Amino acid sequence: MASKTSAQEQPNNEQPQKKSLTRRRFLQVGAIVLGGAMVAVYPGRIPMRRAAAQMVETMDFPASISSYRPDFWFEILPDNTILLKSPKVEMGQGIFTGFAMLAAEELEVPPSQIKVETAGTSTGVIDSLGTGGSNTTSSLFIPIREVAATMREMLKTAAAKEWGVDVSAVTTQNGVLTSGNRTMTFADIAKATKKWDIPKTPALKPASAFKYVGKDMKRVDLKPKVMGKPLFGIDQTMPGMVYAVIVESPYIGGTLKRIDTKAAAQMQGVERVIHEDGLIAVVAKSRYAAEMAAQALDIEWNIPQKWQQADIEAIVTVGKGTEVNVQNEGDARSIIEKAGEQVFKQEYRTPLGAHAQMEVNGSIVHVEKDKATVIIGTQVVGLVRDEVAKAIGMDAEKIEIRIPYLGGGFGRRYAKMNAGNAARISKIVGKPVSVFNTREQEFLNSVYRPNTHHVLRAKIAANGTVEAITHDQATPDMIIENMSGKAGMTAFGADFISAGHGASILYNTANRSATIWHNKLPLPVGIWRSVGIFANTFAIESFINELAHKLGKDPIALRLSMVSGTGSGSEKIYTRYANALKTLAEKSAWNSPKTPGTGRGMAMANDRKTVAAAAVEVTVTDGVIRVHKVTSVLDVGIAINPEGIRMQIEGCVMMGISAALYEGIQVKDGQIGASNFHEYPLAMLRDAPEIQSFILEADDVPYGVGEPPIAPIAPAIAAAVFDATGVMPRSLPLKVA
Amino acid sequence: MNIDFTINGTKASVDVPAEMPLLWVVRDELGLKGTKYGCGKALCGACTLHVDGEAVRSCSFPVSAAAGKTVTTLEGLSPSEEKLHPIQQAWIDEQVPQCGYCQPGFMMAAAKLIKDIPNPTDEDIRSNISNICRCGTHPRIIKAIRRAAELQRISATL
Numbered sequence: 095m096a097s098k099t100s101a102q103e104q105p106n107n108e109q110p111q112k113k114s115l116t117r118r119r120f121l122q123v124g125a126i127v128l129g130g131a132m133v134a135v136y137p138g139r140i141p142m143r144r145a146a147a148q149m150v151e152t153m154d155f156p157a158s159i160s161s162y163r164p165d166f167w168f169e170i171l172p173d174n175t176i177l178l179k180s181p182k183v184e185m186g187q188g189i190f191t192g193f194a195m196l197a198a199e200e201l202e203v204p205p206s207q208i209k210v211e212t213a214g215t216s217t218g219v220i221d222s223l224g225t226g227g228s229n230t231t232s233s234l235f236i237p238i239r240e241v242a243a244t245m246r247e248m249l250k251t252a253a254a255k256e257w258g259v260d261v262s263a264v265t266t267q268n269g270v271l272t273s274g275n276r277t278m279t280f281a282d283i284a285k286a287t288k289k290w291d292i293p294k295t296p297a298l299k300p301a302s303a304f305k306y307v308g309k310d311m312k313r314v315d316l317k318p319k320v321m322g323k324p325l326f327g328i329d330q331t332m333p334g335m336v337y338a339v340i341v342e343s344p345y346i347g348g349t350l351k352r353i354d355t356k357a358a359a360q361m362q363g364v365e366r367v368i369h370e371d372g373l374i375a376v377v378a379k380s381r382y383a384a385e386m387a388a389q390a391l392d393i394e395w396n397i398p399q400k401w402q403q404a405d406i407e408a409i410v411t412v413g414k415g416t417e418v419n420v421q422n423e424g425d426a427r428s429i430i431e432k433a434g435e436q437v438f439k440q441e442y443r444t445p446l447g448a449h450a451q452m453e454v455n456g457s458i459v460h461v462e463k464d465k466a467t468v469i470i471g472t473q474v475v476g477l478v479r480d481e482v483a484k485a486i487g488m489d490a491e492k493i494e495i496r497i498p499y500l501g502g503g504f505g506r507r508y509a510k511m512n513a514g515n516a517a518r519i520s521k522i523v524g525k526p527v528s529v530f531n532t533r534e535q536e537f538l539n540s541v542y543r544p545n546t547h548h549v550l551r552a553k554i555a556a557n558g559t560v561e562a563i564t565h566d567q568a569t570p571d572m573i574i575e576n577m578s579g580k581a582g583m584t585a586f587g588a589d590f591i592s593a594g595h596g597a598s599i600l601y602n603t604a605n606r607s608a609t610i611w612h613n614k615l616p617l618p619v620g621i622w623r624s625v626g627i628f629a630n631t632f633a634i635e636s637f638i639n640e641l642a643h644k645l646g647k648d649p650i651a652l653r654l655s656m657v658s659g660t661g662s663g664s665e666k667i668y669t670r671y672a673n674a675l676k677t678l679a680e681k682s683a684w685n686s687p688k689t690p691g692t693g694r695g696m697a698m699a700n701d702r703k704t705v706a707a708a709a710v711e712v713t714v715t716d717g718v719i720r721v722h723k724v725t726s727v728l729d730v731g732i733a734i735n736p737e738g739i740r741m742q743i744e745g746c747v748m749m750g751i752s753a754a755l756y757e758g759i760q761v762k763d764g765q766i767g768a769s770n771f772h773e774y775p776l777a778m779l780r781d782a783p784e785i786q787s788f789i790l791e792a793d794d795v796p797y798g799v800g801e802p803p804i805a806p807i808a809p810a811i812a813a814a815v816f817d818a819t820g821v822m823p824r825s826l827p828l829k830v831a
Numbered sequence: 832m833n834i835d836f837t838i839n840g841t842k843a844s845v846d847v848p849a850e851m852p853l854l855w856v857v858r859d860e861l862g863l864k865g866t867k868y869g870c871g872k873a874l875c876g877a878c879t880l881h882v883d884g885e886a887v888r889s890c891s892f893p894v895s896a897a898a899g900k901t902v903t904t905l906e907g908l909s910p911s912e913e914k915l916h917p918i919q920q921a922w923i924d925e926q927v928p929q930c931g932y933c934q935p936g937f938m939m940a941a942a943k944l945i946k947d948i949p950n951p952t953d954e955d956i957r958s959n960i961s962n963i964c965r966c967g968t969h970p971r972i973i974k975a976i977r978r979a980a981e982l983q984r985i986s987a988t989l
């Protein structure tokens with residue numbers, strides 16, 4: 095067993111593994127199962143907590159649960175509801191509903207009897223790998239059910255003992271245990287039991303016996319959201335709290351040249367202007383006063399280089415930087431080289447993008463002599479804790495992180511959330527402080543979706559089939575130096591060091607290759623909903639659509655001809671592609687006559703085994719592109735909550751339309767060229783098309799749903815614009831001259 | 832100098848600079864966190880509330896302009912937790928919110944819309960509400976507004 099210290103210093107970077115909880119593990123995990131308010135006086139709790147701490151250090155849950163002061167997953171509350179502490183954060187995905195459904199299956203209670211909340215560092219287990227990558231629900235598909243099933247058996251065993259009957263004589267339904275005419279609630283037995291027997295991990299219910307999984311379930315978190323409850327980080331307060339605004343250079347790589355704080359310091363409500371070791375901040379009695387005073391600071395910046403858009407694009411260009419080949423099948427590159435001028439070649443670009451999640455980043459921090467409390471909406475709880483620890487020189491053990499609901503994430507809450515600086519401010523002023531970005535900071539001092547450049551080439555054989563395809567993609571490096579604290583590369587894997595994710599050609603041509611050229615940009619870039627799949631699918635699928643046009647073939651028919659499976663790779667995935675394509679053709683009425691003036695387009699992607707395909711219909715009037723209809727087909731393996739999946743599909747369709755039609759950041763004169771929504775417009779109600787979604791379940795495990803559906807949207811729109819106008823747009827946002 | 836107004840049926844008196852945006856007064860002086868900060872420049876609608884029945888982007892509305900008036904925020908939209916406003920009910924029925932952060936602003940804008948246009952078409956909805964939602968709940972917002980209008984008509988005939 096690893097020692098406690100080493101487990102804390104090294105975040106658990108083990109690759110996700112699917113392993114059952116063994117009996118020995120569960121023995122140690124016991125405290126995770128029963129605890130909470132009503133058994134707080136239960137004498138076994140403290141030793142069990144210690145056992146749990148040891149256990150979690152050696153744990154290899156697929157979700158990479160960290161070892162920060164672990165407590166438990168479940169609590170049975172006095173009113174017999176069951177509290178599930180989620181190791182993953184809720185930022186709009188609806189995961190709490192899925193978790194309740196999974197636990198309900200094995201606990202034999204309705205999902206409404208389970209209440210889900212985010213674990214904080216002092217109240218539960220947290221996930222050191224963070225929440226994102228669309229793996230949240232799939233990574234916990236087995237663990238949640240195993241813990242729930244074991245807990246159910248423990249409760250039954252305890253009741254059997256209490257009644258002096260064999261455990262086989264005890265049944266349970268809706269949180270009530272029954273044997274003959276005797277009944278007892280989960281809460282009763284949890285209160286009465288001093289010593290728990292832990293059974294072997296019970297066999298899990300087969301999918302055919304699921305009562306809730308696979309059925310539409312309403313989200314469990316909506317009532318407080320429609321009542322305007324203070325759910326988000328920015329809504330939280332602490333007694334005696336003051337407000338601060340941090341001031342950062344509005345220039346890329348800019349440093350402070352001169353500052354005069356006098357005027358700002360004298361403004362009404364201002365408590366203090368901080369200018370220490372690179373930190374500039376105004377602390378005031380109200381957020382408004384802090385913002386006004388920050389604007390009144392008299393500051394000049396050194397601008398090391400006035401970066402322009404052309405510089406940024408030149409850095410991110412195929413042939414520049416470090417070359418990494420990620421797919422090499424057959425002889426693609428030499429075939430293409432030999433064909434010379436005869437190849438079909440196109441280039442595509444995607445711009446820098448903003449996450450623009452609606453709640454700005456920030457935190458509320460109270461640093462005291464011997465402890466610190468941080469309230470923050472983040473996707474990486476453990477890393478934020480390390481960042482704060484380092485910023486104020488405090489042992490991470492003494493820092494408690496509380497996680498509210500997140501007002502959107504999309505990858506933006508992995509880095510640059512300013513928690514370390516907020517902690518420094520609280521330490522300096524000796525008070526709790528609320529430090530949230532202005533929207534301008536959120537745009538100008540952020541982490542961006544990486545820009546990309548793509549060169550695709552294909553050799554068409556004499557018989558009109560595609561003989562070879564190569565994809566060269568240029569992308570800036572990302573994440574590693576921007577992650578709060580450590581972890582970084584190993585935690586995310588090579589795919590994620592750049593927007594290289596999804597660069598490979600999924601079509602089964604005998605000769606195919608994908609190469610990433612990664613290079614360093616002067617500004618930080620990071621994960622944006624679906625990482626590289628967004629950019630790569632735009633380029634590759636646009637190319638395939640252009641190829642179909644060139645060959646005079648229907649784009650779905652061409653794809654179907656390239657997913658029949660004799661090449662390498664598993665046959666199953668090709669069957670799933672074909673299935674998705676055929677479903678898309680049927681459901682979108684692909685072969686029906688078009689309304690005059692409309693254009694149709696489609697695209698497909700494989701994002702971490704979720705197959706996503708979409709078909710769209712557009713019109714183009716006076717250069718304005720309107721998307722009228724989107725048909726989305728998503729093969730998710732197993733669907734846990736179809737209604738939740740449809741919500742994610744709709745969200746991805748809207749974000750995909752937004753990114754395709756409007757979004758892009760241009761760098762100008764050393765600055766990010768968008769400071770607020772007027773310079774970075776997003777899709778609005780008027781852009782909402784008719785959306786039909788179809789969920790396929792062609793595998794036996796659930797795959798991610800939060801990001802994959804976005805991938806095919808932009809290339810499908812580009813193809814539809816091409817269909818309608820004869821002009822193929824090859825960069826985002828799409829423009830028709 | 833104090834500025835007085837009524838908020839969600841209660842009298843309020845605040846001693847703040849006259850030009851302080853109503854958004855921050857409501858959130859930080861009065862502790863009503865349902866009204867959200869999104870952009871601070873009247874661009875996103877997250878801060879929408881009602882002043883004397885008009886939908887207002889409170890980040891760009893000085894508190895002095897609310898003096899003597901009646902302010903309603905999302906917290907004051909329904910008579911009680913049990914009896915929801917048609918907009919709130921429809922928002923749950925149609926399962927609108929994802930992260931939920933933009934929703935208070937949308938709901939306040941929508942509540943005003945169905946008061947002015949009791950039977951709105953999709954076109955009315957699309958062209959009259961220009962709030963921003965990053966999670967992409969737009970299709971459900973449109974459905975929910977139509978449903979809320981229907982709920983409003985039903986309750987009017989009761």
Ligand code: FES
Binds near residue numbers: 869875877889890891
């Ligand atoms: S915060 Fe007022 S419109 Fe955006």
Ligand code: FES
Binds near residue numbers: 930963964
């Ligand atoms: S629900 Fe998240 S921004 Fe609208």
